[in-house]
Amino acid sequence: MPLEHLALGRAATDRAALLRSDPGLIDRLLADPATRVLRVGHGRTPVRERDGGLALDLVGPGEVPDDALRVFLGRDADGTGYLAVRAEPGPDWVGLRRLGAVLDDAQVGLLTEAVALLGWHETHTHCPRCGAPTEPVEGGWSRRCPDDGTDHYPRTDPAVIMAVVDADDRILLGRSPAWPEHRYSTLAGFVEPGESLEAAVRREVAEEVGVVVGDVEYLGSQPWPFPASLMIGFRAVATDPTVRVDGVEIADARWFDRAGLRDAVQAGQVVLPSGISIARRLVEHWYGSELDDGPQGW
Ligand SMILES: [Zn+2]
Known part of the structure; x- marks a missing residue:
């Protein structure tokens, strides 16, 4: 393909979509101290210095507030699971437009996935058929209406x-x-x-x-x-x-x-x-x- 390795098209983490149907998936990842959590608020995320550049400031599951929306991003070859959670952005958090050129493939892939998916949750909170508030299911990859049972999927x-x-x-x-x-x-x-x-x-x-x-x-x-x-x-x-x-x-x-x-x-x-x-x-x-x-x- 003539245009390859586009900044935001890079990714290296397996989305492991087959795991999403396990209803215990998120709780199991939250109980595993090896799980890495990406915090995102209004499209921005905390960063830290790494090797003279910037890297995502990933944290352990112990730092996730109980009521935060959390979604499953995927897992590494070594089994490390990744979650994204919605958080209130801090003043020094940085957006994807700036980080897209500086993060490595795995990190830019995680952030692009998280910004896209959490952005959909923020603007699609209610059932388009009946207007009832919907709930995230499938590891955050769909939302279900408790009133009429319909499933609604992320939009691209x-x-x-x-x-x-x-x-x-x-x-x-x-x-x-x-x-x-x-x-x-x-x-x-x-x-x-x-x-x-x-x-x-x-x-x-x-x-x-x-x-x-x-x-x-x-x-x-x-x-x-x-x-x-x-x-x-x-x-x-x-x-x-x-x-x-x-x-x-x-x-x-x-x-x-x-x-x-x-x-x-x-x-x-x-x-x-x-x-x-x-x-x-x-x-x-x-x-x-x-x-x-x-x-x-x-
Ligand atoms: Zn409904």
């Missing part, structure tokens, strides 16, 4: 994100009217119900910039739990490069050749998306190497 929203290129191998980058000046990125949008990924790519590009896309090629994906997206990356070839921006989602869109983009970034006229985003990786995949940030990063 697929979004397509695409490097649109033309016959001259230029790339199309656009900016949202809500962004600070000079920020440009690849186009992106949510997949609609009943729609294929390829159709979503063509529809979003046509809607936002009026460009007609032919071939669509999958390049890679990464979770983006802010709050619940899965970013699915493509290369899309324009059959007609004429740009007509919609003015609503996209305020400006331009074609760049490689030298033009490099010069614009170095001059501060274009600010590229952050290094942990798949958008940045799509741009660099087209460019052929990493691009240095200009005077100001995203």
